[in-house]
Amino acid sequence: MAKKTTPAPKNQAAAEARARAQAQMRAQERKTTVMIWLGVAVAVVLFATLVAFIINQSQAPELGDADGAVPAGSTESGGLPVGTSGVVGVDVPEDALEVSIYADYLCPACAQFEMVVADDLDELREAGTIQLSYHPVSILDRASPTQYSTRSANAAATVADGSPEHFVEYSNLLFANQPAEQGDHWSDAELAQFAIEVGVPADVADAIEDGLFRRWVVGATEQASVDGLQGTPSVMVDGEMLNPDQVPYFQAGALKAYLEERAATQ
């Protein structure tokens, strides 16, 4: 009998409490479901990124490895050493002061720099005063929808590999005909045409569009960054990046004077 006389409000309160408890349980279930799915999704994305990263890293060629897709004569630091006779990898003076030039074919300051120092560097190199290496790096791909930085560096590497006696002239021509940083950039066919202009054999020029050394360029750029490259153009002398505040190499003759002094006191 007691049950029947239970006041209605109490029943109602119990029902509400039950409803609340059920709602809370449903909320908890939803929360658990979402948590599981979110956890799985995040784990999958992170795992996929890791796998992609590892595959990506393992595809980079070993720099300086003669068997890999690296230009003949290139160094472990990703440089193209040019000897006294102007040929990549030939007649490189072993004991001379090491000078490395880091430049991107799309970087306006690099073209300007090249204009100022090219003749001086050629002179010092021919005299055997310095051991000169060119490092064509690609750091401006983000400014180019067609990845001109990487493609032009690949073109230079292709010439260095297949026709090493034309590398210096080709490299100079690329700087002399540098496209605007923002805008249309030369196609691989046009880069091949420049190669033909400086006397590179047709079969080597045709290989430019195969992009055989693109991965090498990426690897060499990465190595340059590890070695302390902070921007282009940069000059490394005997393992140390030159500070443009101390050696104002954009001024005509400044770099030559500095290098001659360093070489003399070596």
Next chain:
Amino acid sequence: MSELSRFARLQPWLSLVVRLSMAGILVASSVPKLMDLPQSVVAVRAYRLLPEAIVPLVGHLLPVVELILAAVLLAGVFTRAAGVVWLLMMAGFLTGVIWAWSQGLQIDCGCFGGGGDLAEGETTNYSTYVAERLGFVALGAYLVAFPRTRFSLDAWMAGTDRNEVNSTESA
């Protein structure tokens, strides 16, 4: 009292705007990095704060983590926790920028892609970066304090999206 109740009514909408802004900021900072991952690695390296062994990994993972956090904020799921993660990330970035500043490094923060060291003639605007980051910290702190937002998975999970939107206890 009316001030308070007005805030209670406005807060989920305000939090929604903050949450979506944070998602937008993360997408804007992540996508350019994903488009140029080597540059992202260079940007991380330029701070000269992390050992070289983990620099490439961090450079690759950072934009992915940013994108995941953006998705979480967009969905409005575990909003308060997402806000805490955001604050931790901002603390990391702030540390990096202040470190670079104190070391006198001339670098681009790489906050929205790009980054690395600066070319000739560019200057580093550290104070702007720090001010910007502090603004982002304020956004995150607000969301951690008031994580209840409209149109969120959180509200759906709690079962509060259909009714009692105005109730202040469901946060």
